[in-house]
Amino acid sequence: MSSPTVLRRRLGGELGKLRSSRDMSAKDVAAALGWSASKLSRIESGLVSLQERDAAKLLAHYGITSPEEVKQFLKLTRQSRQQGWWHAYGDALPDRFRAYVGFETDATKIVTFQCEAVPGLLQTEGYARHIIRAMTPTESTESVELKLALRMERQHILDRTSPPQIWAIIGEAAIRRPVGSELVMAEQLNHIATMAEERPNITVQVLPFSAGAHTSMGSSFSIFAFSDIPSSVVYCETISSKTYIEQQSEIARHEDVFHRLMASSAQPEKSISWLRQVAEEYGK
Structure with missing residues (x-):
């Protein structure tokens, strides 16, 4: 169901x-x-x-x-009106983000552009802990760990018999900005590369600085598609708001933006090699 x-x-x-x-x-x-x-x-x-x-x-x-x-x-x-599995995480999951987890849980395809950070579904535990701590600096260690557990639980959709198709475009800033130690970053970048190499449902591209100005400057977004609902959903997030877009014209606009980003990004095989290279630089 x-x-x-x-x-x-x-x-x-x-x-x-x-x-x-x-x-x-x-x-x-x-x-x-x-x-x-x-x-x-x-x-x-x-x-x-x-x-x-x-x-x-x-x-x-x-x-x-x-x-x-x-x-x-x-x-x-x-x-x-039934409760989803994520209800058990209580306050670790803000009301507006509950819809996101629900869409993510049921999507058959997820395309995402993240310019500043690695997408949550591809984050390692060490990287995610530092990201969550940086974004919630006043919260207790217990709260941070609960949010971390939720993020790791979300990744279980990738281990299903029929996992969703994931296409992630990651800005170069996300792989160049140190999050945690150099070891954490090396582990994170190698993890992305391994996921893209070993899982046919996961494709990763890196958008280089050399691409210059692009169609989604300063904005990250995700598009969810479903097998049993014809219309997709676009999710956009800022510090103060989380927006779900369902107008067909806006969905089509974001799909066009994503395809333009694909064309400006390094091809998947080159992106994997690039991730390995930067990981090696962090590991030195």
Whole structure:
């Protein structure tokens, strides 16, 4: 079964289709039910869970009266409210990032551009610990270790019988900036190279400084694709915000940006050799 995050998105998409098929605006539906427009928007985008009573109100408003159809919608609503495996990590996982882990858990393909750091799915424990500590300097050692355990747990998706396809473009800054000791960096870069060499589902490219200005200056992002949901999701993150993008025009724009980054980056085989070379430099 899909994760609650993806089930919420599927449910929200179906409810959005019902509203559109009846030529109703989100603003009018929200007003009729005494909700804010933002509440309905978050429901349709799958960013919040939906109570069964609210699902029933929406179905009634859209004129859905078939007992079997109502039953199926309410069943999906209940399933979408179940807790994912990541719930056990509590406060180590901010609310807005729960959706990210859910998308990551169910994605069949993930493409990501990271200009400043190694992608989380490819981080070693030593590297990840230093990254987490640097980004949360005021948190306790216990909190840092819990966040680290969550990051390592997320990587288990790579060990599945049918793991997701991963295509990662990493900025040269991420392999040149020391994180932790030189030994930590050598281990990290060798780990990326080994993953790309030994796992056919993982492709890595390095975007060199020599590429100059590029199509995603100062911005990192990930795109998640799914087997059972036709639309992808784009995730963008800054220090103060985490944004999920589902508009088709914006998804297409990010896909175009990623393809341009691919063309500007070193080819996979050259990238692996480059990672090994820099790792050797750190190891001296």
